[in-house]
Amino acid sequence: MRLSDVDQLFVPDAVAVFGASDREGSVGAMVYRNVLAGGFKGPCYPINPKYETVDGQPCWKDLAALDKHVDLALIATPAEAVPGILDQCGEFGVRAAVVHSAGFSEQGDRGSALQERLVEAARRNRIRVLGPNCLGVMRPSHGLNATFGNELPRAGNVALVSQSGAVCTAMLDRSGPRRLGFSAVVSLGAAADVDFGDILDYLALDPQTQSILLYVEGVRDARRFMSGLRAAARLKPVVVVKTGRHPAGSRAARSHTGAWVGSSEVFRAVLERGGAVQVERLAQLFAAAQVFGAGRRLAGNRIAVVTNGGGPGVLAADRAVDHGLILSELTEATRAKLEEALPDHWSHGNPVDVMGDGSAQRYRDALEACLADEGIDGVIALMAPLATSDPTTVAKEVIEVAKKTRKPVLTCWMGESRVAEAQGLFAEHGVPHFESPEVAVDAMSFLAEQRRNRMLLMQSPGPLSQQLGPDIEGARLIIEGVMAEGRKVLGSIEAKAVLSAFRINSTQAVLARSPNEALIAAESLGFPVVIKINSPDIRYKSDVDGVRLGLSDAQSIRRAYTELTERAQKLRPQAQIQGVTVEHMVPTRAARELMVKVVRDPIFGPVISFGAGGTDMQVLEDKALGLPPLNAFIIQTMIEHTRVARLMGAYSNMPPMNRQALSRILQRVSEMVCELPEIIELEINPLIGNDLDVIAVDARIQVDYPPPQMPVYGHMAIHPYPQHLIERVPLPDGTDLTIRPIRPEDAQMEQDFVRGLSDQTKYFRFMQTIKELSPEMLVRFTQIDYDREMALIGVIRPQGEEGVGPEQEVGVARYMAHPGGDTCEFAIVVSDASRRRGIGARLMRSLMQNARNKGLRIMEGEVLSANSRMLALVKSLGFRIETDRNDPTVKLVSKVL
Structure with a gap:
């Protein structure tokens, strides 16, 4: 394919x-x-x-x-x-x-x-x-300079993709003295056809490219951008500098490229979920090019700093704390080595100060000791050109040590004339060098961020929970009923009903349109109660002082009703006041006020934010953003990104909050916005959490009709797992076959499946001799983008003496849509042991139906002429078969869907 x-x-x-x-x-x-x-x-x-x-x-x-x-x-x-x-x-x-x-x-x-x-x-x-x-495209290894700009740069392993030709020329000009080479340079210009997604798809599998740099002014097609970004970042580092973070820059970017510019907060969440690293300045982009071009990766975020002066070490240490890097505690073994190699008055800690009169051998011993420490993941080597130092000789020792380790060694030889020769040596030998300690730490932090974001990227939320699953149809009917009345905002009771349909605990609310109805509701629920103004036109009840807490007698109920309604009518005379809602008072013992909010970004669709709640949330601005679909790992990462997370543990006689219940609610909110494209905005505030449970106290939902003919999950930047495609089919021999979309966790099963194929079957499928899937192929085949491709696997559960066994893959059929068109290319293979059971035909029929539902019109593929079984299968399915004019050993097969 x-x-x-x-x-x-x-x-x-x-x-x-x-x-x-x-x-x-x-x-x-x-x-x-x-x-x-x-x-x-x-x-x-x-x-x-x-x-x-x-x-x-x-x-x-x-x-x-x-x-x-x-x-x-x-x-x-x-x-x-x-x-x-x-x-x-x-x-x-x-x-x-x-x-x-x-x-x-x-x-x-x-x-x-x-x-x-x-x-x-x-x-x-x-x-x-x-x-x-656009400026054009460069491919140095191919001798191709299809631009009207610079001379061709040296060949290397870094790809640069930019919406600005000027940025390309500036980066290339700066790369010369640093001897940084490029695998490809692409200026997108207006990107009327080929966009970031297309180029990222190519670079993801380009063997010459080991890391990718993006200069982004705006994104026009969120789904294609995310698809390409995630495909590339699974296999290699992707670093992005995004302009237009502020209104003035956004206007300039819009006029320059014609691409829409999304919220800077949302874009950062997009990059985190896409596995990419975001930098803010071109200088940092160049630093990232150096550090990722060197091919080293960081196993954790624990670093050491080796320096010949205290000041540079302190600068690096402060910057490391800013970025969340940990200055490792040296082990006793490492301390012993350093005590032996360094004078008595060395720093005795991290940063490791070898002192201004340190010899090249002393510096080398310190660097080797730190790199040998299992608690250190990378080292930053600093040198100031003191009168007693020899920058060039020390640089040679650092280069020798760096060649012998897989841990990243980043350098900063401060100054100009006295360190110029050393800087040239670092460039010649591919050891990353930076102009200041702070920039060196920035570069190390990019390695740590790439590792962390790649972990987020690898998270793939699975199907919806089948146990106590959501009542999607019930929630949709509530929303449709509201819109049928011409309303776009759900009332408090309606909003909580939608939450309940997705198994989110909320306080029971009773609508009261008179003081007497409010009293009846309070008596029915049981005192104490809370009374809230009920109006679709009042966004925040606190704006009109529209809440009364802890009411415990009849007189206070009647008085509160009158006060709330009169005050709301006075402050908001245009608002439609529908009465009040009466709710049972949530116990405040050990309570934390939280907030969950969903907004619809115009570029990237639904975005979920979580943070501190209550009336002060807008002032505190404590929130973390995530793109749905979410899973447990992504949710925990979001929670840890907030300051309110520190209040969830035990403190001041407060028991720890039930974080598992909170995770369930965030998971349900994710499912809600995935399955209900009608939801434009949702806010649960406050969300009260304690050691026992987490409960939604107030909710607001804004809805609208989705665009006509919008495909399933077309409102989202990341396509969720397509659970609706799971089907169970009885085979003629009585075996139950499950056909379902492939998931990332199927990687080992997919590898075992390919290993078990005969050599001939492998050759027929891949048109080359392979023993097993490479790591890159395995990622590519199992971590797919369900929007533009599909892989349906057929699995069975063999019956053994100990009962039903684990899933076993017996076949897979996949297609990939060609960008910008209505054609897709397919491939299929069935295990040798499972032939003549109708599995291939069943997989192909499901695959064709899915492609048809996606709006694809033509399915085509290549089949070796010797593969008679496959030719017979596609003929039975109505495919047209022709001989390839350029290769008679290949048959071209196609079918109008």
Whole structure:
């Protein structure tokens, strides 16, 4: 199966430059010369009807006149000509294009209409287009410089993807002296077609790329961005700098790229869930490029600092605390080594100060002792150019030690002239070097954050709980009833009914429209009670002093009703006052006031926040954000990110809070926003927690109709586990077969399944000889994006002497949708022992139905001509079979769904 259709942007065999010319300073001239100067080994054809030759080479007026195969078109013509050029490229089989031309969406309505024509032409001709208004693309190892910018940088293992061509040129210029090499450089420009998601898909499986840097101004398609980000971050570090964090920057980014800019808080949550690391400045992005380019990873967040001066060590220590890095306690064995190697007046702790008169050997001994300590995950080596120091000799010793360890060693030789030679040695030998102790610590923190966020990425919430599962249909009917009345805000009683449908404990509320009804409700519930104003137009009851607590007699009930309703009418004369709700008073013993809130981000969909609750929540601003779907690990991470988490333990005679009950509520809220796209906003505040339980005291839910024809889970940036696709099918021999989407925890079962296939079956499936799935393939096959791909596995539970055994995989069928179109590519394999039981046909029918429901129109695949069983299967399912004109050993099969 093809995993990317943008490969011709990076590794074309032949290139054509539309708009190539001899006019000095023109984009076409610069692009053409850069391709020739970069060392591209294939032919590069200039296309321009105005010229017979360009740069002394023959120039053709169009592709028809050229009559040669072209893989990649570089277009630097006026914007109006671009759609016609794409039609020409489609006619002659060109599959990728870079549009350097400006004059599209940045030029108002006329430009936007022209960009729409460009996209239509690209889709019509099945061409992937980078741009418009972009610098271009570089592939140093391929000698490809398809830009009008810098010289080609040195080849390396870092990929840079940016919405700004200027940022690309600045990063490349800075990389030269540091000897940082790149596997690819991509300027997205307006990203009308090829976007972050497409490039990340390619780089995720690119063997030349070991880490990825992103400069993001805005995101247009949240689902594609998240899909590509998660696919890449599962396999390699991804570092992101995001501009537009403040309103002024957001406006500038919007005008620059035309991409929408989401909330900075939400975007940070997106990156955490996507497994990426966020930095705030370009200098930090470059630091991240160095540290991740060195290929070292941090096993934990415990570090040591080795320095020849106390001041730099203190600077590093302070910065480490800011980032949550731990300065490790040295073990007794490490202390003994240091006592032997260092003078009596060394620092006797971490940071390890080898003193200003420390020799190169002394520095080396200290560094080796720290790296040998099992309680230290990485070391930062600092040096100030004191009169008694020899920076170059010490640097050589550090380089030798760094080569012998897998732990990261980051360096900072402070100063300029006296340390220049040492800095050059670090760059030459690939040891990360930074300009200040603080930046060195920043870089180490990026390693720690990447490890932590990757753990979040690997969390994949499973199906909804089947035991006491939510009443989704009941909750939906309540919401539909409210909207049918023309309302968009649920009343307090309706909101709590929806919570109850999702098994969230809440206080029972009784609506009272008169003082007497309030008294009857209080007597029925039992004193003491709470009375709250009931109005869909009043967001926060505290705004109108609309709550009375602990009422315990008839007179106070009647008086409170009158006071609440009159005060609300006075302060909010336009509000519709529906009376009050009467609720039983929640015991305040050992209570913590919490809050859960859901908002709908315009880019990334539902976002869940958790933190301190009550009337002071807006002032305290104590909250942590998470993107649903959530699971227990993600929930606990969110809780620990808040200050109120410190109050959940035992203190001041307060018993510890029931955190398990809190986790259940957050899990239920996650399920609610996944299953009910009608919910636009939800707030549970306060959420009262004590040692026994956690209960929702007040709730507000705002709803609206979802867009027509929105697919299942189309309102979310991360597609939840598609539980509705689980089906149980009896096979003709009486065996019960379960067909379900694959999950990450199926990795070992998938590996065992592939190992158990015969060599011939493996060859038929993968079209190459393999023994088992590589770690990268295993991640790719089991941690899938359910929105654009599907893998349905068939599992059985063998019956043994000890009863029903664990699940055993007997077959898998998968498809991947081609970006921007209605076509998908499929693959299927059934275990050798399970043939002739109808499993393959059943899996394929389920797979085709799922693709059809996703709006895909054509399913296609490649089958080896020798694979007669597979050819017979697809023929029985109505697939069309043709011989591949380029390879007679392969059959191309396709079916209109």
